[in-house]
Amino acid sequence: MKISRRTALQGTAGALALGMSGFNFDFTKANAQAPNVKRGGTLNFAISAETPHYDPTGSDTYAALHFAAPFYSTLLRFDLKKFPGLEGDLAASWTVAPDLMTYTFKLTPDVKFHDGQSLTSADVKASYDRMRNPPAGVVSTRQATFADIGEIETPDPLTVIFKMKNVNASMLEHFASPWNVIYAAKDITENPTGPRTKINGTGPFTFVEHVKGSHVAGKKNDAYFKKGFPYLDGFKGIFTLQAAAMLNAVQGGQVLAEFRGISPAERDRLVQTMGDKIRIEEDSWTLNLLVCFNVDKKPFDDVRVRKALLLAIDRWGGSNGLSKISTLRSVGGVIRPGSPFATPEAELVKLPGFSKDIKASREEAKKLLKEAGQENLKFVLWNRNLAMPYTPAGVFLVDQWRQIGVEVEHKQSDTGPYLATMNAGNHDVAIDFSNLFMDDSSLGLAKYLSLSRAPENRSRSKDEQLDKIFDEHLRERDPEKRKALIRAFEKRVFEQAYQQPLLWWHRIVPTHKTLMGWPMSPSHNLGQQLEAVWLNT
């Protein structure tokens, strides 16, 4: 599925226009079931990483979402047949005030949590309050996103009104974020950290078990509020941390899909061995790997050192080579290349770290290191031990930095310790990721905000100038002016070299042809509730 620049612009403009005119639409009729659907069966699919906890609002890894999304619901969600269009999930309808300062949601009645509690507007309010003002002990990686919400009102059990402090032109899309799952108010009031270890949602499947190192299982929620769904009796997400094991499982039919994405070589192997039994879908991916310097640690508090290390990376050559062996492909700035607000190549090559003259860049890098007194720099590169594409990225970076005389020790770790180390600021330099679910600048830029506003900023930088540009861009409704602010933000980020995208990913998803109703999209975070998936066996 390709989203052209024009389609995306039209979609954004359309959504904005509809919002401003006070759009109101009943989506309950839109949940029409597919004809000739076969019900029943258990879907086994592969998850290439195991989540350290169950709380999507405190996570930014797909490992948490592929695990937990089938158990939960959100207010809105993306309509993947019309991406980036929106549809209601818990919200039966909604209106947006013309000044974008008030968002009113009418909830679907008779929605029950898995433990039997009825869902009310108080649950939505409590969940969003927990995200924007997390209590002690709760990590919310969505704090910056919802900082513009002033008040949340609940005039009746089925109405939630979000009153904004400031205009945020992307707010409606944020209500469709797959991470913003709704918890029961009672649960999170009694134990704010409870969702990390206990699941109680309103989603199409109820939690059965999590066997560490093996799988997560769910069974059909008979009380699911979308009548007739889900089609499956249950699902099992099997942790296949080794790519070879995952491929063998797909090939042998033990799992019917790997929804995150595989490498070109893995795709070729599956096509070769499985022929017409396998379906391969490809798309560009709203995901990039970042080179991230911990500015709290010496010598990475020195902008010259950071900049030198970024200048040494031949992204264009790397893109050419790595795209043949990994899911890494496109060179881009803070916004996905090819999307409406992305920096065009002609402008990108003028930014530090993106020049096509790698020889000159490396000379400059050596000069900067000499100036900083770091000619014999040695450090540890902290990385995730997911083979695709973290290992190729690590191998590539070690090679690039050796070419300016820098000695790097490459350390890889499981998802849990990998994130914990970065979140605690114990890394020197890390390969981090920016995991987006749409091409929205407020999402793409949020990771670069000061640490106090964005806990997911693992460079731990504090930059008021960046925060100011970001806030200005959020209020700006004129697309051209907004674009100019994004460029200014990007320039500042790269000049200060706190962190920088290495390469953007390319998504290749294999599914057995017996698996039906799963929608492909440019984000592996979307479409994982699985309620419309069925097995044609």
Next chain:
Amino acid sequence: MTIADPTLPVAPVAAKPARQPNQFIEFCRQQPLGAVSFVVIFLMMFAGIFSPWVAPYDPLNIDFASLLAPPSADHWCGTDAYGRDICSRLIYGARTALVIGFTSSFVGSSLGAILGIASAYFGGKIDDWIQRFVDILLAFPLIVLALVVVAAFRKFSVGGVDVNLIVAIAIPIIPRVARVVRAAALSVRVAPYIDAARAAGYSHTRIIFRHMAPNVVAPYLIMLTAFIAQAILAEASLSFLGLGVTEPTAAWGLMLSGNAADFYRQAPWMILFPGIAISLAVFAFNLFGDSLRDFLDPRFKV
């Protein structure tokens, strides 16, 4: 031509002491396969120690223009998915195999030997406790125990060498060596010179290290050599499973895993040469260990 006159008096000749045969030459003569395996080990050690001079390319150097190139005059063993020279990575990989293999075998065998001698020397309840502990450890296959240990401890390296990996491989070696050395030490323990040392009031430590340990060197050396092969194999297995050394370090087991699994159909040399290197090294160390045992054990000389 001069002819010796038998009537002339002959100067008395001093009797020459009987010449001791050179142990190394004797080993080569008696154990030709052992000698061949020694040559292989020597070459491996030479390649490992002098790899910067022997290897034709930098093993970490990525060359995207030569991705998956087949064996040729430029790249004798071809290149991998990053365009790195496989021959150079094999040569550097010998260093990794030897450092981890030798160190873990030395540490494991030495600790095992001390435990075995102490167990035999003290006897009684101490012997019972040590042997039950050894039984528990022996219940786990070497690679399984190594997996448990490597998974239980966080990665820790000194000077680029994975210490946790060495510990993980050394621990399963300890009980195996302890059991064998204890058997040898039991016969030494009842020797009169040990009784004499006790009577002279020497400390336990002195008796164990100065009087018993030198007399169990032969089984210790044999076990040490044999376990180098096991340790190399364990290192390769752990790296293959993603629990050993990390990319881009040149290591044989690692060369078999990662993207080798993706590309082995397209580029079989990616798995062929590291596979040969591992097999050859393990075969050589095993054969050398066996030959050393045959050579040192007096029973085989009868």
